[in-house]
Amino acid sequence: MATELEKAGIPVCQVTSVMPVAKMVGSNRIVQGRGIVHVMGDASLPPEEEKELRRKTVLEALEALKTEAGS
Amino acid sequence: MRIVFYLNQFFGGLGSEEAAGMTPVVKDSAVGPGRLMEQVMGDGAQVVRTIICGDNYAAENLEELTDRVLREVKEAEADLFFAGPCFEAGRYGVACGALCAAVDDSLGIPVTTGMAVENPGVDLYHQSIHIVDSGAQAAGMRDALEKMAVIALKLAHQEEIGLPEEAGYIPMGILKDGFTEQTSAQRLVAMLHAKTTGEPYKSELPAPTFVPVPAPAPVADLSKSKIAIVTDGGLVPKGNPDKIAHFAATNWGAYDIASSDDLKGEAYEVAHRGYDTRYVEDDPDRLVPVDILRELEEQNVVGELHGQFYSTSGLVNPLANSRRLGREIAQSLKEAGVDAVILTST
Numbered sequence: 296m297a298t299e300l301e302k303a304g305i306p307v308c309q310v311t312s313v314m315p316v317a318k319m320v321g322s323n324r325i326v327q328g329r330g331i332v333h334v335m336g337d338a339s340l341p342p343e344e345e346k347e348l349r350r351k352t353v354l355e356a357l358e359a360l361k362t363e364a365g366s
Numbered sequence: 367m368r369i370v371f372y373l374n375q376f377f378g379g380l381g382s383e384e385a386a387g388m389t390p391v392v393k394d395s396a397v398g399p400g401r402l403m404e405q406v407m408g409d410g411a412q413v414v415r416t417i418i419c420g421d422n423y424a425a426e427n428l429e430e431l432t433d434r435v436l437r438e439v440k441e442a443e444a445d446l447f448f449a450g451p452c453f454e455a456g457r458y459g460v461a462c463g464a465l466c467a468a469v470d471d472s473l474g475i476p477v478t479t480g481m482a483v484e485n486p487g488v489d490l491y492h493q494s495i496h497i498v499d500s501g502a503q504a505a506g507m508r509d510a511l512e513k514m515a516v517i518a519l520k521l522a523h524q525e526e527i528g529l530p531e532e533a534g535y536i537p538m539g540i541l542k543d544g545f546t547e548q549t550s551a552q553r554l555v556a557m558l559h560a561k562t563t564g565e566p567y568k569s570e571l572p573a574p575t576f577v578p579v580p581a582p583a584p585v586a587d588l589s590k591s592k593i594a595i596v597t598d599g600g601l602v603p604k605g606n607p608d609k610i611a612h613f614a615a616t617n618w619g620a621y622d623i624a625s626s627d628d629l630k631g632e633a634y635e636v637a638h639r640g641y642d643t644r645y646v647e648d649d650p651d652r653l654v655p656v657d658i659l660r661e662l663e664e665q666n667v668v669g670e671l672h673g674q675f676y677s678t679s680g681l682v683n684p685l686a687n688s689r690r691l692g693r694e695i696a697q698s699l700k701e702a703g704v705d706a707v708i709l710t711s712t
Contacts, residue, residue, distance in 0.1 A: 296598055296680065297709055298579045299692025305699055306582040307596075311711035323581035333645040334599070334710050336652030346658070349651065353658045353708070357668065360706045361588055364581030 297322040308356040310334050323364040326355045367407070367522070370439045371400040371416045372449035372465050374458045378418030386457075388420035390434055403448060403511050407519075415442040424461035431461065432468045439469055446518045447473075451480025451500040451510040452487065459487025466495045476521035480510035481536070488536055489577075489689070496527065496535045537572075587669075591705035594672035596695060598680030599653045599712040600638030601646060612639040615679040618691050620698060624673035627660040640681035641712050653710055672704050680711060 297307045298321050308324040311317050312334055317325045328334030335349050375385040377398050396404050396413035404411055415438055424431050439447055447469045449462035459481045466477035471494075480500035481487050488497055496517050500510035513534040520527050530537040546553070553570070560567035585591050602610055608619040615637070623629070629650035636643035636653075646653045659671045676695050680688065699707065 296596070296678075296688055296692040296695075296711075299689050300596070300696045300699065300707055300709070301579045301582050303693075303696035303700055304582050305696060305704060305707055306585060307707045307709050309709045309711055313711065317711065321578045323579070328710070331712050332642045333652035334712060335655045336645070336649065338645045338648070338652070349655050350658050350661075353655050353662065354667075356708045357588055357593075357662070360593075360708075361585045363584050 306360050308359040310352060310356055324356075324359040324362075326352060326359055328352065367411050367445040368443055369400070369403065369407075369411060369413045369446045369448060370442050370444040371396065371403070371413050372435060372447070372462060373398060373400070373416060373418050374424070374452075374455065374461070375418060375420045376455075376458075377450075378416070380418055386420045386422040388418075389423055390417055390419040390431060392417050392438055399451070399507060399511060400448075402508060403515065406508065406511050407515050411515075414444065415439075419461070421455070421457040421461070425457045428461065428464055432465060435465050436468060436472055439473060439475070444475060445522060447475055447477045448514055448518065449477070449479040451498065451507065451514070452482075452485060453480075453500050453504055453506075454482045454485055454502045456486050459485035460490060461487075463487035463491030463495065463497070467491055470495055476518045478514040478518045478521075478535075480514055483536060484577075492536045493539050496521070496533075496538070498535050585706045588706075589666050590669045592670045592672055592703055593659065593668050594674075594676065594699055594702070594704040594707050595654050595656070595659065595710065596676040596699075596707050597653055597710040597712075598678055599641075599646065599710060600636045600643075600679035600681075601634055601650050601653050601675075601677050602637050604633055604635055606635060606637050610637040610677070610679055612637050612679060613681040614687065615681075615691070616687060618676060618678035618695055620674040620676050622673060623654075623656050623671070623675055626656055628657040629654060637677075638679045638681055638712065640679075653712070655708075655710075659708075669705075672699075672702060674702075 297309045300307045309317050309322045310326045310328045312328040312331045329337045336345050375381050393416045397416045400413040449465050452458040452462050462479040466479050470477045478496045480498035482502040498510050498513040527533050557567045631648050634650045651657045654675050662668050663671045
């Protein structure tokens with residue numbers, strides 16, 4: 296999925312908990328998610344902390360999108 | 367045998383890159399590789415029509431070109447259809463693959479083409495048609511045409527084509543039952559032994575290869591960029607309007623979030639049978655983080671959150687299928703002017 300979007304010239308940051316798969320298929324920008332069942336959250340945290348975690352993950356992904364891959 | 371040939375402007379002898387925009391030209395005889403093919407196949411083989419088209423025109427008007435070629439092949443009462451060989455020419459390869467697949471599909475006459483394994487046409491069409499491995503150099507023309515001819519004739523006579531490495535075509539990903547002398551355990555041990563002692567061995571199930579794609583340039587200014595969220599975690603509106611399958615999905619959906627600043631569990635469900643979906647169903651932002659991206663849009667950290675998110679189910683999806691879904695989503699994102707994507711994967 297990521298590589299097809301990138302072939303079209305669109306930079307992609309993949310947020311996933313299954314890092315080896317993302318690496319195997321050749322994703323160029325990857326951010327570690329918090330778990331397969333909620334890559335963009337963590338149900339064990341209180342709502343405010345969970346949202347803070349999500350903000351952090353989204354900002355990391357955005358940071359990756361504005362960074363040259365491989366750097 | 368009556369043969370119809372498809373060639374690009376270069377191999378059709380009508381010009382190089384400056385002629386890449388040319389519309390299809392039809393001739394009632396063999397041209398270039400077609401003449402050589404007549405020699406290769408000998409008496410009784412006649413190229414009755416040659417369709418020559420510019421690479422750019424073909425890439426940009428593939429549907430029109432396909433209709434035209436189907437019409438010509440039908441009118442010519444062709445027994446065989448050949449396209450290329452294309453070697454490493456990418457636009458040519460994609461066109462030849464698409465045309466062969468369409469002729470095979472709609473008219474049911476034998477088709478073959480030839481390409482270098484790196485040609486993008488291989489990635490797209492190797493599972494549907496026989497593509498001869500032509501190598502990268504046009505010097506391999508005669509060899510490629512010979513292999514194309516043999517395969518096409520076998521197809522015409524409904525004979526076994528044989529294994530890819532024997533007949534010289536690119537593996538189509540087909541597994542066939544056969545008899546062996548040794549059990550799988552014996553073969554496995556023999557393979558392991560060969561591997562540890564440095565002897566040559568051949569896997570019976572080659573692992574899929576992933577050709578690295580160079581990373582697109584980073585986003586210059588996020589505050590002026592349109593960001594879209596794509597997920598393979600299967601989030602869909604309640605009722606799953608596009609009927610996205612819970613595994614091996616063959617389609618995707620784009621769902622409106624233009625007026626939403628926080629996704630609510632009661633409006634969504636998850637079409638994915640590969641993980642415990644309760645957490646995402648409780649709060650879909652855990653997969654599709656609209657709440658945060660909306661805030662960042664208001665703070666002008668990002669320019670704009672695209673008004674739809676894209677979703678499919680990535681579970682046990684055959685690679686070729688995922689690629690097609692990816693290409694279709696990419697096309698839609700391009701049309702919407704999206705600059706960058708956050709892809710959430712479960």
